[in-house]
Amino acid sequence: MLSQPQTLDALVIGAGPAGLGTALALAAVEDLTFGVLERGQIGQTFLDWPAKQTFLTPSFTGNGFGATDLNAIHPDTSPAYSLGVDYPTGPQYAKYLRSVAQHFRIPVLAGVEVTSVARHESGFEVQCTKGPVLARSLVWAGGEFHQPVEPRIVGSVLTERASSTEAWQPRTGNLVVIGGYESGIDIACHHVERGARVTVVDGSAPWKNGSGSDPSFRLAPRSRIRMSAALDSGRLSLVEAHATGVKRAGDEWAVSLGNGKKLLADSPPIAATGYGPGLGAVEAYFARREDGWPELDDDDQSTLAPGLFLSGPAIRHGGLKFCFVYKFRQRFAHIARVIGERAGTDVSGLESWRAAGMLTDDLSCCGVECAC
Ligand SMILES: Cc1cc2nc3c(=O)[nH]c(=O)nc-3n(C[C@H](O)[C@H](O)[C@H](O)COP(=O)(O)OP(=O)(O)OC[C@H]3O[C@@H](n4cnc5c(N)ncnc54)[C@H](O)[C@@H]3O)c2cc1C
Structure with missing residues (x-):
């Protein structure tokens, strides 16, 4: 890919x-020139997942009946x-991703980190560790795993991130987990x-039933x-209170809570x-919503x-949050269609993607609640 001096129609990062x-x-779009740059290996995030972590969205081969496997990224795969x-582990899912890339001959250049992006009238010049790449359209798919949010509390440096290997090592005695949604539970x-x-x-006690059916x-x-x-x-034990601070107390760690108690x-x-x-190298090219x-x-394009x-x-x-594979995959074919058109x-x-339930253009149809 990098040996070709031409401007690609699309470059994907990640x-x-x-x-x-x-x-x-x-x-799936006729005659587009495109490629993927990846700083690690295909599925690097999943290779980095703690060994005991598995998917929480189940995989099942319902493809033949129009119910594409929830964790599939192509309509004909599961x-x-x-x-x-x-419930794949990280390395298992990385294996699936590798096999899909290989089967469909997707041009991925691994071991190449994108360090900066400049915008021109005709597109983007991307600087990476192997030199510049020019593209008319750019798709940022750098993921979230490398940006865990630290708790905004005094002593947050004394905590370990749930995504770290250390956090999954055996513990004895009492342990406190701050955050009670999927990763915390x-x-x-x-x-x-x-x-x-x-x-x-x-x-916010996310373990309570809540009112909606959306897994987000x-x-x-x-x-x-x-x-x-x-x-x-x-x-x-589940405690409905915010943690406000962490400090060492002799051999122990003291976690203060908003309700005045201490653990x-x-x-x-x-x-x-x-x-x-x-957002890494493209951070400056996105405006932020009120919620950050x-x-x-x-069209999932920067404003x-x-x-x-x-x-x-x-x-x-x-x-609407598109934070699971089965949600954000609805937009792959939409982005490709905008670029192709x-x-x-x-x-x-791309119509076969729609037939497989993997193409949503009209966002107003998302977010329907289950009746029972
Ligand atoms: C702990 C955890 C559990 C999850 N469990 C589920 C689940 O069960 N089901 C589900 O559907 N979703 C789950 N998700 C959400 C989502 O599926 C994952 O976050 C998924 O990894 C997102 O895919 P992605 O391709 O956006 O990002 P990633 O898989 O993180 O891929 C991004 C890639 O971009 C590369 N990259 C980043 N920056 C650069 C750069 N500058 N240059 C070149 N390459 C770069 C990275 O190396 C990486 O390989 C989970 C998320 C987390 C964090």
Whole structure:
């Protein structure tokens, strides 16, 4: 790819599910020139996941009946089928991503980090560790995993991030987890299942039922089942209060709470306080919404730099969050279609994505609640 001096129609940065999925959709458009740059290996984030972490969205081979595997990034693939598991580990999912890239011959250049991006009238000049690349459109798919949000509390440096390997090492005695949504409940159950006594603190109590059916706002059934077993063991406590500070207290860690109480832990508290949008080299090209997430137009394009698209879990439209694979994959083919139409090429190959339930153009249809 880099040996060619021409300007690509599209360049994708990041070879996770979002970047590869968008590249697969670009491959379905006639005559587009495109490529993917990846600083690590294909699926690097999943290779970096703590060993005990697994997907919480189940994989199942329903493709033949129009129910494409929730974790698939191409309509004709299924991690459940190729891996033979329903809740893939990180390395298993990375294997699926590698095999998809290989099967569909997606041009991925691995081991190449994008360090800066300049915008020109005709597109973008991307500087990477192998030199410059020119592209008319750019798709940022750098992911969120490299930008965990630290708790905004005094002593946050004393906490360990839930995404770190250390946080998953065996713990004895009392442990405090700050943050009670998926990652917090996941790691809390992990330690309860191995004998620790864990208190999860979160002022918004995400473990409660909530009003909607959207998994972006409600714990997944699998997490609820594990949480229920952990509560039955007597070693899990859920406290509806914000953590306000952490400090050392002799051999222990003291976590102060907004309700005036204090919890003592025998090892560093674990922060499961979410992830930022991870915009890296294109950060300056996105305006921000009031809630801090990138402002996008209806085509998932930057409002400041047309031609720059965002693919992946940081996509937000109104109150909709696209933070799971089965959600953000709805936009791969849409982005590819916008790029293809601008290039004046045939985009009809993307209709099979729509037929497989993997192309949403009209965002007003998202967010429907289950009746029961
Ligand atoms: C702990 C955790 C658990 C999750 N569990 C689920 C789940 O069960 N089901 C689900 O659907 N979703 C889940 N998600 C959400 C989502 O699926 C993942 O975040 C997923 O990794 C997002 O895919 P992505 O392609 O956007 O990012 P990533 O998989 O992180 O891929 C981004 C890639 O970009 C590369 N990159 C970054 N910057 C550069 C650069 N400057 N130059 C070149 N390359 C770069 C990285 O090396 C990486 O390979 C989870 C997220 C987290 C954090």
